[in-house]
Amino acid sequence: MALLPLAAVALLLFNAASGQRVPKPPRPEPIDVVELPLPPVISSDAVGACTKKANPRRTGCIGQDFVDFQSGDFTPDGNHVVVNLEFIGAPVAPDPASIYTGEQLILVKTNGKKFPNGDPWKCLTCGVPAANAQALDPERDYPHVARSGTKALWGHNIIDCGDALLSSDACTPNNTFIYPIFWPVTPDGSGAGGVPREMRLHPDDVHMGWSSFTANGGQNTYFGRLEFNPDPSSGDVRAPRYDLVDVNFLADPTGPASLMVNDQGELEQHPEAIRVGELRGFSGAGDEILYIGPTREANNHDIFAVHVVTGKVRRITSHPEYADPVAFSHDNNWFCVMDTRGSDRQMWMAGMRGIPPLIDGVTVMAAASTRNNYHRRFFQPILIDRYGDRGSYFGQQVNAGSDPNWNGRADPAFSYDGTKIVYWQALVTSPACGGVNPLPCPTSTAQGGRVYRVMLARLKNRKPTKPAAVFDVPDFIPWAIPFPPGSEYPEEYVLPPGTYTLRGTVSGTANATFVENPTTGALQTISVEYDNYSDDGEHVINGVESVTSTPNPTNPWMSHLDWTSDLVGTGVVEATKKTGPGGFQLSIEAMTNAFNANGTLTTTIDGVVYRQPANGA
Template identity: 65%
Template structure:
């Protein structure tokens, strides 16, 4: 693949940050910030046990007998800072504990830890403290098994732990007053029947609003669709209906984050024989959190440019949409700073993983009508994520500013802070004073390396050979900042739809009828588009064919040529896609670019969950002589 430096200098284009006045908005924004010094250090974790066998966590391995972890990631996930910025919460699986009644037997299973981030230790000498170990059973009734994405409440007194909330009885989490006997862990309940007796669709990736009261989440449907929701937490000390019949937090005043106006929710709609691309559309495909002030919902939405998956933000009241990232590579997990002035994203722009598909700028997202799943799935190769943390100011990517790689320092050697074999995972987080960022990484493991994969597996340099690590980036030149005033969000969002318990889930976000259409460039020219229905799945589009004639969405970027993409869903697995791609597009003017497949086309088998890349043929994007080729199979 070509170098990122060559690409950035060749493609210095104006980037849209809102749906209005796309060409000129970036000129009104402040100049991009200059790179700043960043120091990276790794946080200590409990020692590694040699096996999962009972008693394998011996006193020789952990003299204080407070738990051991395994070599592989399994249930591991790092979360956010406590309010003092000196601790980070993590989910781990503790293994090798002795059997009861040994006091050390409580250090087993999936648990919530607090890790020291200031180089100090807790009173017992450990650099970690288990918040959930030893909590009496009647204070952790019906603990939900989903315990991912740990996030400390802004108050510093509670932790969102997957589908649970840990409460330390009003004590600070890091204090000696936060003990098992005063800790409670409450499950979160989302009812799906009007009387509250049934449990709702399984929430995933729950994100806490800065007000510590509201939250957002995503949920898959049985047909592979995904919808996002926003609701309020309400403590229910003695529920009389629904499961679990234990003290819990109910999700009430739930909103479906689909606009009540169908056209407002359609990124592309048909009108009078034309397809119209709607950059005002609110398409909350996967919820990723909130701005630092909580006035915006952050999400992965429908692409603004072909095959380019970005993060968008929508205001919770006005519904104003802005684009936060625009680099052609893939962006996903992110977090805003509490002062609302910065965000950090996990992105593939360092590896240029997606450039072969998305490198041509200002190509309209027409083939994405069928190809968006493929475009969003090739970012990974199974457990090789290609993500690295990128620091971006509040105004987002613009011009030739695409942020600063947080962990750029280092020599890229085995175990270095910028070792490409250590992949960024979800979610990063800022400290409350804005001077630190924490993120975690996983080392590439089979099937993404080793036989039969052509890439060898690296040796771990982490303690005990574990394949996961937690990092802290210290922004050394920054002064401490105060969190922004939290925006008062309404229980019911004006542009969303109320979703009371018992409401049916929509069949889809939007649909386009098959047929022949035209599309006009925002500046000049146009394209002829044909949409063909899937004969195997009535109502679903299988093929998009586009012929460009002098198409210009951005001044100076002229597109001509043809592209056609067909996608077969290999039922019964709705996540398994077979993609047939034919492209011969040329771009002239500000850049000399092309997007071409081999004569027999590019044929990609990709699973949206396992993300193992398997293809025949080639797809190559060239920008001013720099070629970006698709990855080799299995890499």
């Protein structure tokens, strides 16, 4: 399926959620895409395999595959991007080339030029003395360059080159320091500390956000301040480090849940509710936090933005396909999201619009998991203006016409002047293809048969812009919960079992029954009957749908769903969502995303039929 066409709408629309006047959607623009260079590939990781023949400059070799490969964002001059990779086959010391070994962070030139050593890349972390990198944390994902250009976030570490730009010749191994990030979570600061996940640096370079998993598999999100601690006296990490202090738990303790039972015993939807799920970063100015939030339509996972002070929430993606990694331009006017739109991967379960997210109480993890199939991700970079999806405007694919076997990964990034976007891709590999899988494995077109690559998109007609002024965020966010060390997790609202009525904003009702699992207490079955239900006056829903979730006692990441659906949509489109005889049974594991199903679940929209993927595909 191609991206839906641009909307022919009035010049100005009013967005009631944000209170902003929304301009006419932009027209598609010309974009050139090129691959950026990386160190040479060798086929063996044996000591010394990276010979002078393999790399005449003796500056390291890499392998065909590395699961933790990841590109990051630009340096302030726009001429370099950070890349996390693994050097292999280095000789032993005292050979000078011995420093090019293991997982390292490099800078790659984006302007076709080279560093003084003749390479288009420079290793930032190779050869840093052990005294300058004490207690280096092994988590080294999501690299991010600070606006100053002298520091970088590298997983759970901060790379610091003092007053020297990371890209400059003055930034040498001897004056580079790598400090771990430590999150004190006990009252006295003792112990191993908390375990942040997917950290993102705020544009002010002082604050950051992160997510973490709780013991029951849930996910919470936080915002805090980085404070340098040169001589820590508590905690398991006793080397110079950055502590996370003034921590906020990103939830509104006084606000409503997105779906709840009111005092009259009826269901209510609250699109204004703040429930920050998985953190995805910040707006270009840092005035908004970006995250995956509670679904607004059944099985439709979207990106939301919440203002750090006012708590105003806006939904910036709404296409039925799955949206996840996202980055804003520094001028705050655009964002690039990795999305499955165009692949039809989610349309069979989410393509019918206007269905409230009632069954999502049991389908949410499975719906999120089907975006991938093992190492095959269906993401491609989509360029959208700051106001997001609206009408029939769903942005522009940055790499239109590219090979779909090269899948987009996290995170994309804009150059500071807004004229370039960098993103990285991974090639589909087994078991997502080949063997018993009905899809053949493609041959890599990258140098040395690499199955990962970094891509640079040039927005040809754009004039350089200046970054927006960085928003002055408070240490403690007014709507969030202060979360000092020793804090307990707040109780979340849990929808109680029972039968309730949800009244459509415009018309009709949805009568929903929620049944809990007697062993776990979690919701087990959700059944809904729709009678002329409509929230927007454009999509009217009738029919019934029911889903039962069977937990796996040994694997909380496994979803097994028994699904029946017989829905009809009328209004601006004619749509149906129906299961076949015997219903539809889906089993999928959130960590591997291996799709296995029996029966059929089919969504038809104005005569276009969307069926669930084949098993293993």
